[in-house]
Amino acid sequence: MRHVAVIGSGPAGYYTAEACQKAFGDAVRVDIIDRMPVPFGLIRSGVAPDHQSIKGVSRRYEATALSDNVRFVGHVSVGTDVTIPELLDLYDAVVLATGAPQDRPLGIPGADLPGVVGSAAFVGWYNGHPDHAALAPALTGPGAVVVGAGNVALDVARILAKTADEFAGSDIVGHALDALTGQASDAITILARRGPHQIAMTPKELGELAHLSRALPTVDPADLPPAAEDAVLDPGTRKAVAHLRAFADHPRAGDDARTLPIVFDFFAQPVAIEGDGRVERVIVERTRLDEQGRAVATGETYAIPAQLVVSCIGYQTPRVEGVPYDEKLGRFANDEGRIAPGLYAVGWARRGPTGTIGTNRPDGFLIADHIAADTADDSAKSGRPRLDALLASRGVDVVTFRDWQDIEKAEVANARDGAPREKFVAVDAMLGARK
Ligand code: NAP
DSSP states (O other): OEEEEEEOOSHHHHHHHHHHHHHHTTSEEEEEEESSSSOOHHHHHTSOTTOHHHHTTHHHHHHHHTSTTEEEEESOOBTTTBOHHHHHHHOSEEEEOOOOOEEOOOOSTTTTSTTEEEHHHHHHHHTTOTTTTTOOOOOSBSOEEEEOSBHHHHHHHHHHHOOTGGGTTOOOOHHHHHHHHHOOBSOEEEEOSSOGGGOBOOHHHHHHGGGOSSEEEEEOGGGSOOGGGGGGSOHHHHHHHHHHHHHHSOOOTTGGGOOEEEEEEOSEEEEEEEOSSSOOEEEEEEEEEOTTSOEEEEEEEEEEEOSEEEEOSOEEOOOOTTSOEETTTTEEOOBTTEEETTEEEOTHHHHOSOSOGGGHHHHHHHHHHHHHHHSOSSOOOOOHHHHHHHHHHTTOOOBOHHHHHHHHHHHHHTOOTTOSOOOOOSHHHHHHTOO
């Protein structure tokens, strides 16, 4: 028997549990520990609420969670309720699957003004993460500026642009639905510090902007390279750039009704955020590309009026005391997932915040291979019973997967018409929904 503790119940955590089941069969016990009383991490609180088909992957994790050798140990904070050295003492392998839920800092003057938020906070707000439920972003005013040219920037711009009807069937939380459909910016600007060929956006996500009822995506044709140069792009980026070319090619029939511009501002790097006590404008510097394709400042600046700035420039993994950390890359220092004897990292905590949800699956199998190679199946560790005793002695109110199923039932019962669920946005409310 091997005893494995996985910290974090998002995709990387569940794929690791699944891989351990496949590798060791009945001869493994996996405890998936999460500080939240609810599982699935990024699937619940990161994936956009209007992308329900992507969220459907949690059904696969549920099958893993309901098997006898995998447990969900929710509402347990590693570092507070139990430490990494204690877990290493109890388990053969401890796997950090803590993701990358912290925003990378924008690092420009004024970035700490009220009205400037990171995408982790903004996405957490509309997805009902308890840490961000009280965010109350400023939605009415001259502009929302979204910094970054990745898929998170697209999620944020799309959610800011949608009407109430366009949220039908989504599980956007009530507080965000009310706020977003009652208020609006005059314009949404996506600031990309490089050009159309350097975007980190994917075609499907970019194409969605073309079908919004009140918003009109626009691209300055002068920013687009000659069409013949698209041939050098990988097929995905080429398709995405084709959408940008279509956005540059307006007006089109029906555009009159679309009064909310989503402006793609390419070669545009924010250099300061200004305002009297809160954000009023973003100072942007024009860039050009150098021979290596990097953004170089040109010295030309201009101001974009804004009441809200959402920085979507990537994420980092939170530090855990005593665990080596790579400052530059914003994740745990590791060698192919190995951190120290018995200690591993998987998913975004290992690789950094890139790739799709499915990218985490091979990651989980890699870690299961490491565990097979590094540990023996006749473990002297005690695993579950001693963790339970330790947590009970500390008065920790552990949430099980069965408890989560009660919470989920209550969320489904609370759903508004047509929505799959209305999420609890406070930990106490989640705990109170247990039978
Ligand atoms: P990302 O794909 O790494 O994009 C980050 C963007 O921020 C890049 O355009 C980058 O520009 C820009 N940036 C970085 N530092 C900057 C700075 N200091 N100033 C201005 N711009 C800066 O990250 P993400 O959008 O957070 O997405 C994370 C991962 O989740 C990605 O793999 C993404 O595809 C995935 N995701 C997928 C979906 C989906 O499939 N529906 C939805 C959301 C997220 P440079 O290129 O110039 O560095």
